[in-house]
Structure formats: structure tokens, C-alpha cells
Amino acid sequence: MPRNTKFCYTCDSDEPHRPLTGPEKLWLKERTSLRNVGGFFMCTAPNCRNVRAGFNKRPFDPVIRIPLPD
Ligand SMILES: [Zn+2]
Secondary structure: OOOOEEEEOOOOEEEEEEEOOHHHHHHHHHHHOOOOOOOEEEEOOOOOOEEEEOOEOOOOOOOOEOOOOO
């Protein structure tokens, strides 16, 4: 399995993920009040953008999806 392929809870399948960009980390910090969001990844499947942690497929309930950039 490729290194960035992880299980996506909302896709219910293994999908490619990528680390969050700087603006996405800022957004997630404000959204969650977490101080460190370096361990989170975003699903890059079309129209998904669900956020998961490296070792937790479902860190948020309800799930959080990164908004599309303006
Ligand atoms: Zn997904």
C-alpha cells in the first residue's frame, strides 16, 4: 500500500491522503480549538476532503471536511 494511502471513514475505503497545508492547519485549529494539528491528513478522493489523524481514522464526530479554498 502506498505510504499516503489510508483508510477514509467517510469514503469507507483506502484512499490517498496528504498533510494539511498551512492555511488548512490554521482553519482546523480555529475549527477544533486544538493547538497542534500537525498529525492530521486530508483525504484527496474527489469531493471528500475528510480529515483524519495518522493513527485515528475518525478523530472527530461529526466528521470534519476541509473547505475548498476560495
Ligand atoms: Zn475520503
